[in-house]
Amino acid sequence: METGELYRYSDMVNELLARYGVKFGIYKNNTFKEQLFPFDMIPRVIGKEEFAYLERGLKQRVAALNEFIKDIYSEKKIIRDGVVPEEFVYAGSGYLAQCEGVLPPKGVYSHISGIDLVQGKDGTWYILEDNLRIPSGASYPMIARDLCRKSSPATFEKNHIEDNRNYAQLLRQTFDYVNTGGHTVILTPGRYNAAYFEHSYLAEQTGAHLATGSELIVEDEHLYFIDYSGKKEKVGAVYRRISDEYLDPMNFRPESVIGIPHIYDIYRKGNVALLNAPGNGVADDKGIYYFVPKMIKYYLGEDAILNNAPTYLPYYEEDMNYVLEHFDTLVLKDVAEAGGYGVVFGSKMTKEEKEKFLALLKAEPRRFIAQEVIDFLDIDIYESEQRVPRKADLRAFVLMADEPVVWKSGLTRFSRNPDSFIVNSSQGGGFKDTWVLSE
Amino acid sequence: MRNLRFAYHMQLTFELPAFHHHFTVRCEPATDERQHILTEEITIYPKHFDSRQVDSFGNHCIYGIANDAHNYFAVDVSGEAKVENTPRVPALPSHRIGMFRYASELTKAGKKVTELLEAASFSSDWGMLSAVSKATACMNCLYDSYRYEPGVTGIDTTAENALELGVGVCQDYAHILLALCRAESIPCRYIVGMMMGEGASHAWIEVYEDGFWTGLDPTHNRLIDDNYIKISCGRDAKDCQINQGVFAGGGKQKQEIRVSVREA
Structure with missing residues (x-):
C-alpha cells in the first residue's frame, strides 16, 4: 500500500472537513454542542476476496431482516412456529x-441498513449490531474520500481502490425504486440535529x-412539497431522517x-414511500439480534454466512446459568439503550455494582443480553505524529432496491481512548475511510 | 336482541379562530357479529376535504383538514343498530391478538395494581380458571375497592395512578382492569362505545379467549349486552381517541360530548 504521501495532508483535510461542517451535534445537560468528528488518514483496507465474503453475508442478513419485519407486521409465522418468543417482539x-x-x-x-461489524484478532468478522431505523454515517467517508482524492490524487492512481463515489447513485436508485410518483424529499428535523451535515450533503x-x-x-390523499413561491409539487418518496x-x-x-x-x-x-419504513425498530433491537441467525435459517433456509458475536439470552434458563457462572468475562447490554449507553463489562464492576446489577438481571432477564468480549483487531491511528493502535468497528451500508446491494466502502469508527471498546461518535470517537481493494 | 337508535355529538369550541386544522375522528361504529349497523349518517363541520381508512386495530377513521378559520369543530354521527344480546364477538384475525397481551403505556402494573391482583387471585384454584373467569374476579374486586367520581383523573392518568387515587371514571375502571388482566398475561383491549340512555361516551374492555372477545363493563361490574354499541378499540384510551387534531390558533378550547341511545 503506498499511502505515505496521503498522510502529509492530514491537517488540511481535517480543516476542510470542519469548514464543510462535518460535525456531530450532541445534547448534553439540555445544551446543544457541536463537536468535530475527527478524521484519521490511515484507511481501513479490506481485500477484494474478504469484502466479497462480507458482501454475501450482509446481503443475506438484510434480506432475512426484511422478511422478518414483513412477517411481524402481517402473519407472524416466526412467532407461531416458536422461533422467536412473542415477548421479544x-x-x-x-x-x-x-x-x-x-x-x-x-x-x-x-431500504438503507447500517450493519456494524468488528474483526477479531484472529481475523474473524462478527456482526455487532443491525441499524434499520435511520442509520447515519455514509456521508463521512464520502466526503473524506473526496478530499483525500483531491489532496493526493497519486495515492488513488497507484492503489486499486473501489470508487465509493457511487453511494449517491445507489441511494437515488433506492429512492426511485419505491417512489410512488413525484419528487423525492429528504426530511430533516433541522440544523440542530446531530446528523444535519449528512442530511444536506446527501x-x-x-x-x-x-x-x-x-x-x-x-x-387530497397525497403529499406535497411547498416551494419558495408557494407552489405545491407532489412527493412520491420521503427519505425521512426523523x-x-x-x-x-x-x-x-x-x-x-x-x-x-x-x-x-x-x-x-400506498400513496407515498417512506424510507426506512416505520416500525423497523422491531428488528434491530438488541434482544432480537440474538435471533437473526435463526431468522436467516427460517426465512431463507440457509446458514448465516456472518456470525453474531457469541451472545447469551438470560431469558433462557440455560443461558442465565452460563451468564452467572462466567459473569466476569462477559459484556452486558441493556436492550432498550443505544449509542454505547447501557453497556457494562462484568470484569469492571465493583462488588456492590455487581450485586445491584445481578438483582436487576434476575428481576428483568428479558431486558439484557450478554456477550463474550471480542478482542478486536486494533487499527493504527495517528496521534501526535505517532502510529498507535486503537479499537475500531465498521458500519457497512446495505441499500435495498429490487435486491440488496452493499456499498463498497463503509464508515470505520475508532475509539480515541486506548482502553475503550466503545467507538460511538456520540462518545467522542473518530472515523476513517474504508478502502475496498478492486484487485 | 334489540334495535337501538344512536346519536353521538362532539363539539370542540375555540376561544380564537382555528385554522389549518388536521383532524382524525374515530366515531363510526362498524358492523360485526354482535352489532349490525343498519343506517348511519356522519357530518363533520367544517372540512376542506376528508378521507377514510381503517387503522391497525380495525377502527374506521375519517381524517382530513379544515384550512379556513373556524370557531368550532363538530362531529355528528347518528343511525340505527341491531344488537345481539351477547357479550361475545369472534376475534379475527388471530395474528392481531398478541399485541393486546402486553402492558401499554397507560396500563403498566405498579405496586397498587399488583396488590389488587393478589387480592383478586387468592383462591386455590386460580390457576385453573379461564381467562374470562379471572377477568370477572378482577372486575368484582375492583368494583368493591374503587369509586366512581368524575373530575379527579384526566385522560392521561395511568391505571396505577388512578388506583392510587381510589376514584375515577369509566376510562380508569377500564385501564385498571386491563392492567390486572395483562399482569396475568390475558390479552385484552380497551373499548370506546355508547350505552343505553343519555350522557357521555362510555368505555369498557374485551377479554380474549378461544377465538372470542368477551365484553366486560367494570364501571357497572357486568358483562356487556344488547344495551352497548361499540365504536372503537385499542391497547388503551390513547389508541381510540374519538377526536384528534393539530391546528394553528384556537386559544383555549372546550370539548362537549353528548350521546343518546334509545330503543328504536
Missing part, C-alpha cells in the same frame, strides 16, 4: 402496533429536496412539531 420498544397490516411500496422495509449529492416538516403537507415517534402527530406522538400530520395515513394507502 411486543415488549420491545421498536414494535409499533400502528404498522400492523401495512405493506410498504414494493414490500421494502429496510440531498445535494442525490438531487433530492431537503425539507423540514413545515414545507410538506398532506392534501424517528418514527415524531413522524406524524396524528398517528404517533401527538406533541411532535417536526412531523407531518397524516403522512402515515397516506403511506398506509
Whole structure:
C-alpha cells in the first residue's frame, strides 16, 4: 500500500472537513454542542476476496431482516412456529402496533441498513449490531474520500481502490425504486440535529429536496412539497431522517412539531414511500439480534454466512446459568439503550455494582443480553505524529432496491481512548475511510 | 336482541379562530357479529376535504383538514343498530391478538395494581380458571375497592395512578382492569362505545379467549349486552381517541360530548 504521501495532508483535510461542517451535534445537560468528528488518514483496507465474503453475508442478513419485519407486521409465522418468543417482539420498544397490516411500496422495509461489524484478532468478522431505523454515517467517508482524492490524487492512481463515489447513485436508485410518483424529499428535523451535515450533503449529492416538516403537507390523499413561491409539487418518496415517534402527530406522538400530520395515513394507502419504513425498530433491537441467525435459517433456509458475536439470552434458563457462572468475562447490554449507553463489562464492576446489577438481571432477564468480549483487531491511528493502535468497528451500508446491494466502502469508527471498546461518535470517537481493494 | 337508535355529538369550541386544522375522528361504529349497523349518517363541520381508512386495530377513521378559520369543530354521527344480546364477538384475525397481551403505556402494573391482583387471585384454584373467569374476579374486586367520581383523573392518568387515587371514571375502571388482566398475561383491549340512555361516551374492555372477545363493563361490574354499541378499540384510551387534531390558533378550547341511545 503506498499511502505515505496521503498522510502529509492530514491537517488540511481535517480543516476542510470542519469548514464543510462535518460535525456531530450532541445534547448534553439540555445544551446543544457541536463537536468535530475527527478524521484519521490511515484507511481501513479490506481485500477484494474478504469484502466479497462480507458482501454475501450482509446481503443475506438484510434480506432475512426484511422478511422478518414483513412477517411481524402481517402473519407472524416466526412467532407461531416458536422461533422467536412473542415477548421479544411486543415488549420491545421498536414494535409499533400502528404498522400492523401495512405493506410498504414494493414490500421494502429496510431500504438503507447500517450493519456494524468488528474483526477479531484472529481475523474473524462478527456482526455487532443491525441499524434499520435511520442509520447515519455514509456521508463521512464520502466526503473524506473526496478530499483525500483531491489532496493526493497519486495515492488513488497507484492503489486499486473501489470508487465509493457511487453511494449517491445507489441511494437515488433506492429512492426511485419505491417512489410512488413525484419528487423525492429528504426530511430533516433541522440544523440542530446531530446528523444535519449528512442530511444536506446527501440531498445535494442525490438531487433530492431537503425539507423540514413545515414545507410538506398532506392534501387530497397525497403529499406535497411547498416551494419558495408557494407552489405545491407532489412527493412520491420521503427519505425521512426523523424517528418514527415524531413522524406524524396524528398517528404517533401527538406533541411532535417536526412531523407531518397524516403522512402515515397516506403511506398506509400506498400513496407515498417512506424510507426506512416505520416500525423497523422491531428488528434491530438488541434482544432480537440474538435471533437473526435463526431468522436467516427460517426465512431463507440457509446458514448465516456472518456470525453474531457469541451472545447469551438470560431469558433462557440455560443461558442465565452460563451468564452467572462466567459473569466476569462477559459484556452486558441493556436492550432498550443505544449509542454505547447501557453497556457494562462484568470484569469492571465493583462488588456492590455487581450485586445491584445481578438483582436487576434476575428481576428483568428479558431486558439484557450478554456477550463474550471480542478482542478486536486494533487499527493504527495517528496521534501526535505517532502510529498507535486503537479499537475500531465498521458500519457497512446495505441499500435495498429490487435486491440488496452493499456499498463498497463503509464508515470505520475508532475509539480515541486506548482502553475503550466503545467507538460511538456520540462518545467522542473518530472515523476513517474504508478502502475496498478492486484487485 | 334489540334495535337501538344512536346519536353521538362532539363539539370542540375555540376561544380564537382555528385554522389549518388536521383532524382524525374515530366515531363510526362498524358492523360485526354482535352489532349490525343498519343506517348511519356522519357530518363533520367544517372540512376542506376528508378521507377514510381503517387503522391497525380495525377502527374506521375519517381524517382530513379544515384550512379556513373556524370557531368550532363538530362531529355528528347518528343511525340505527341491531344488537345481539351477547357479550361475545369472534376475534379475527388471530395474528392481531398478541399485541393486546402486553402492558401499554397507560396500563403498566405498579405496586397498587399488583396488590389488587393478589387480592383478586387468592383462591386455590386460580390457576385453573379461564381467562374470562379471572377477568370477572378482577372486575368484582375492583368494583368493591374503587369509586366512581368524575373530575379527579384526566385522560392521561395511568391505571396505577388512578388506583392510587381510589376514584375515577369509566376510562380508569377500564385501564385498571386491563392492567390486572395483562399482569396475568390475558390479552385484552380497551373499548370506546355508547350505552343505553343519555350522557357521555362510555368505555369498557374485551377479554380474549378461544377465538372470542368477551365484553366486560367494570364501571357497572357486568358483562356487556344488547344495551352497548361499540365504536372503537385499542391497547388503551390513547389508541381510540374519538377526536384528534393539530391546528394553528384556537386559544383555549372546550370539548362537549353528548350521546343518546334509545330503543328504536
